[in-house]
Amino acid sequence: MPEASVAATSTLDYYLLGPASPGGLLVEEFELADDLSATCLRTAGWTPADGWWSSAALARAVRADPDARTRVRAVTRADAAETYRRLGGGALPDEDTLRGRFRDDVPLAGPAPLRLGLGPAVHRVLFAGDLDAGRLAALRAALRLDGSTDPGVLGTGRLRVDGTAFHWDLRRAGGVAWCLDVTADPVDRDMLRPLLRRLVDVVRGHGLVPATVECLR
Known part of the structure; x- marks a missing residue:
């Protein structure tokens, strides 16, 4: 965690x-x-x-x-x-x-953006704000992110609890915001809800402001 x-x-x-x-x-x-x-x-x-x-x-x-x-x-x-x-x-x-x-x-309700591809739904938390190099490094450490081969992903975190695999990617969103893409496989919303809460608190603590949560299917 x-x-x-x-x-x-x-x-x-x-x-x-x-x-x-x-x-x-x-x-x-x-x-x-x-x-x-x-x-x-x-x-x-x-x-x-x-x-x-x-x-x-x-x-x-x-x-x-x-x-x-x-x-x-x-x-x-x-x-x-x-x-x-x-x-x-x-x-x-x-x-x-x-x-x-x-x-x-x-x-905030509105049509979620379409996601092309297979796999579980992605819960995308959008954040407003910016990070300098020092704050970004601190956030990556706090989220326990590993490197990623995807050029659009700044780091990936993973957690496995009772057979459920959680995965989160930190991304730059449109050059003006940030997003955290979170998945659970298999989907367990009772476990996903507190994890989303904890991850959002981590990002808030590093200066970004949550703007919305989207469910991309």
Whole structure:
């Protein structure tokens, strides 16, 4: 199992709002369909002056605008709770309560791109952002990637659990984003769901922002 710099102990994604000293929180969750593709992004922001507010516009901005991405930094729930307390919010609500703060979701559902070829479905997680050479090397190490003979793949990770073989490839997507292609053979969504969560947390911890999850069949 990949070691994450952002621990996968929560089901929501937490970001500090900056860019310098933290001034608030951004909390997000991807809602997944039965095939584990993302149907919408649920999101809420909090600042001491404004309390909780809809952050759909900010969520879109950090995935489209490099300057907006400098305003957020992925953290663990524990770090988010400490910032929330320090900024005067008290005890950070539990995750079920935080879901009640989500308003004005960002829809993501749409036709998945076609994949030519045989084999199990590919779950493609798209990420916004960029990596310099040092951060890319650190991410490759954290994802435990080996070299690949495919010129489009920057590294491949593998894991076998109870007869299920998991495989993930890190790719550059269109020159402007990144993607992680994850497969399970045979498909076991109960095992695939937590692995996807853990892998996304690893990538988030290295500065990229998840944008959507597609299921390519």
